[in-house]
Amino acid sequence: MDIKDIYEVWDRFEKSSLSELKLSLSGDNLELKKAMEVVSIEERPIKVKSVCTAESDLVIQSEKKEEQDCKYKEVKAPFVGTFYRSSSPETKAFVSVGDIVKKGDILGIIEAMKIMNEIASPFTGKIVEIRAEDSKMIEYNQVLFVLEETDV
The missing domain is CATH 2.40.50.100 (RNA polymerase II/Efflux pump adaptor protein, barrel-sandwich hybrid domain)
Structure with a gap:
């Protein structure tokens, strides 16, 4: 896997809804993870x-x-x-x-x-x-x- 392939996978990963990707090709391993956004919810009264x-x-x-x-x-x-x-x-x-x-x-x-x-x-x-x-x-x-x- 060359650098161009890595950038292509990375670009597609960033545009996807996936939060994590592990890829193994011909002995090359690539692991990508997105930082998860923490969303605070507003307190609502019971x-x-x-x-x-x-x-x-x-x-x-x-x-x-x-x-x-x-x-x-x-x-x-x-x-x-x-x-x-x-x-x-x-x-x-x-x-x-x-x-x-x-x-x-x-x-x-x-x-x-x-x-x-x-x-x-x-x-x-x-x-x-x-x-x-x-x-x-x-x-x-x-x-x-x-x-x-x-x-x-």
């Missing part, structure tokens, strides 16, 4: 939505009364990615149904663009339901957890 609904025959006097009656809230995905219930396959899940969590406790992880993003509880409460499956893709705004908001 969306929390009340899941209580008022019956049509009931009249709620004030929004404050509705908030007191409604303690179940949804924790939604702030972005698309792969959801994980634990930090590795060998460790136990961060939370299970029935667990009491405090504001800021880690509920799960979403991997997006090779970055692990921890999902923290936005309030203190009890895990009522886990709707996201471990190691599965989740969509933006998908409900991950349902919590019963508590004071303790």
Whole structure:
């Protein structure tokens, strides 16, 4: 392989979407790697939505009364990615149904663009339901957890 051939391979490699290339021809070895660009994602707040609904025959006097009656809230995905219930396959899940969590406790992880993003509880409460499956893709705004908001 002469220098002209090397430049030709290099030029084509640079124009391609490949990140790494190993080439062996007649005893000559060529290895090319592109530097990977690190992209920072913007922190998005976790969306929390009340899941209580008022019956049509009931009249709620004030929004404050509705908030007191409604303690179940949804924790939604702030972005698309792969959801994980634990930090590795060998460790136990961060939370299970029935667990009491405090504001800021880690509920799960979403991997997006090779970055692990921890999902923290936005309030203190009890895990009522886990709707996201471990190691599965989740969509933006998908409900991950349902919590019963508590004071303790």
